[in-house]
């Protein structure tokens with residue numbers, strides 16, 4: 001066997017498939033797109049290649065990736081695309097598996113109605129549903145949870161279904177009695193993930209600027225001492241999201 005042949009064989013063995021993570025939920029404004037952008041930030045910061053697929057007609061995630069690029073706050077490790085049909089989604093995923101081979105694919109979605117969300121779930125290794133402590137949102141998460149359970153019951157091989165993680169987000173530092181009550185209800189009726197994303201200005205600024213790690217890097221280099229001081233808020237958000245993502249992967253691994 002020639003050296004080239006040996007190397008090709010090793011390359012084939014070493015080839016890995018992307019891990020597909022999707023964010024779904026029945027309530028708008030829960031923070032789906034922000035979770036995608038924050039997860040992308042964590043993945044890129046860890047040196048991982050990520051493909052963003054925006055399956056929401058509002059295109060918020062795709063436009064965020066464009067803005068990040070225009071602001072010089074993106075990365076070569078991140079590419080973004082938008083899909084308008086299930087065929088386009090399939091073709092994009094096929095291309096990711098056969099050719100571009102990112103470490104992670106992140107899919108942002110609009111709602112859980114129709115075939116769309118089912119197809120996304122079927123293609124995913126991990127499905128995340130964000131929940132915020134408002135009455136509507138907790139109800140929405142319960143509906144999404146029930147919908148996922150029904151999909152699992154109907155699946156030919158329920159054991160092949162992805163892990164479903166219900167993630168509390170935009171959590172305030174202190175909770176009033178109303179929020180505490182909602183949290184109790186959510187804990188009782190949902191299998192809530194044990195970590196939560198805090199409500200942070202850094203996540204809101206990420207939405208208009210770009211990747212958390214890149215914003216932090218830019219702030220650190222600023223001539224303005226106030227700006228330099230702000231870098232830590234982005235680092236905190238980035239490390240929060242990295243920690244949550246690592247734990248979600250471990251949980252998905254245990255379930256799978």
Ligand SMILES: Nc1ncnc2c1ncn2[C@@H]1O[C@H](COP(=O)(O)OP(=O)(O)OP(=O)(O)O)[C@@H](O)[C@H]1O
Nearest residue numbers: 028029030031032033034170198199200203204207
């Ligand atoms: N952890 C957070 N801390 C602070 N603000 C947040 C956080 N997560 C989301 N937000 C803010 O909440 C708003 C809604 O978030 P986002 O757009 O991510 O929700 P969505 O579920 O994608 O909404 P849509 O249904 O419109 O797609 C945005 O203004 C965003 O900046």
Ligand SMILES: [Mg+2]
Nearest residue numbers: 032033056060
């Ligand atoms: Mg969105």
